[in-house]
Amino acid sequence: MSWRVANLCAERRFGSPVRKQIIMFLADKASDDGSGIWCSKGTIARHTELGDTTVKRAISEFLAEGILVETGRRPCVNGYTAIYRIDLDAVGLLETISDPDLGTGSRADGVRSGPGRGASVDGVPGPERTPNHPKTIQKPPTRAETREEAAEAPELARVWAAYPADRRRDRTTCLRRMREALAEVSPDELLAAVRAYAAESEGFTRSKVSFSDNWLRDGKWRRYVEELRRRKAEAEAAAEKQLVQVAAWVKARHGMCKHVTEAQVASAMERGLLLRQDAQAAGFMR
Structure with missing residues (x-):
């Protein structure tokens, strides 16, 4: 079982409740790289309580779209069982289910708006005193400090x-x-x-x-800056890899093209990964 694959699939739209239910069942059987899924369609139908025909149709769609890849076969009492891998890059291109950030709800920085009371989720106690306690009232700045700050x-x-x-x-x-x-x-x-x-x-x-x-x-700030730059470089590398994959799908007119956006195609063209005629042939940039 891979929480990484399950979380990735849970955050994406797959087009229908049936498809989502099946991909989540497969994600539960996958390794962290999406591989090693070995379960028959009958097993999937039994555990999801869906019909055999429904499961077979969904698996065929996933294979055609590149979301699932058959990596081998394993013998069993009824002949063989296919071994699948979930293509994490393909899943990553699907539309997310996240709501837009409207600036409401819980605070991103986790800062409490007032003194804590009782146990907290993270085990960190709240302030010992209320904000207006005499010992917590900050001394007002002097005129010299105010001029310096300005x-x-x-x-x-x-x-x-x-x-x-x-x-x-x-x-x-x-x-x-x-x-x-x-x-x-x-x-x-x-x-x-x-x-x-x-x-x-x-x-x-x-x-x-x-x-x-x-x-x-x-x-001591250097450690945090290095980590920030490392994450930024990884994000840029992942974005570049995604554009390369998008360009390959568009050139081949792959089934995953229906999940590709005009903005992604435009970005791939800007990076020189895709020609305009290839994009137009695949139905983009009309």
Whole structure:
């Protein structure tokens, strides 16, 4: 069983409840790369409580569309059973079922709007005091501090504000360290590193966190920036691989073309992976 394949299939539209039910059953039998699915159509029909003809028709459609690939056969008492692999690239191109982000619902950053009460899901207790407790009221800034904040670069002010308030220390030194860091990273990367560290260390005791001046002095932001760049490179590589697959499907007029969008075709043409006449021959770019 692969949660990775099951989650990927669960987030995509397959055209009908029957097709979705069958692909989810197959995903439950797959390895992380989508391979190793060995179950007969009778087994699928028995476990999904669908008719044999329905299962056979859906499997044939999946094979024609490239969502399923037959990789071999295995002997059994009734002859043989086909071995299938779910093509993760093909599934990844299907329309997602996610609702658009309208800015409502739960907060993405997981920040609590008030003090915690009782046990929490992640096991991290809430604040000991309410926000208006005398010991938690922040001292207003002096006029000199206000002038300094107005004079500093807006991007550095955002980085400073993103660092957990209870760990900020020596503002002047921190601003200098930030300017030094900008020789290696962009302001957005530094801001993302601070936010990542804040999320990672939320709920840590005071003895296990880094104050802002030490965190910047030791260059602890580098680990988060490297991870950010690695993920970005992986996303770009995956997008490039997807465009190559789209171009191949369009050139061959593959059954998966019905899941390809005009925007994907246009992107493939911009990258030089597809000619306009090939796109037009497959029914795109009219």
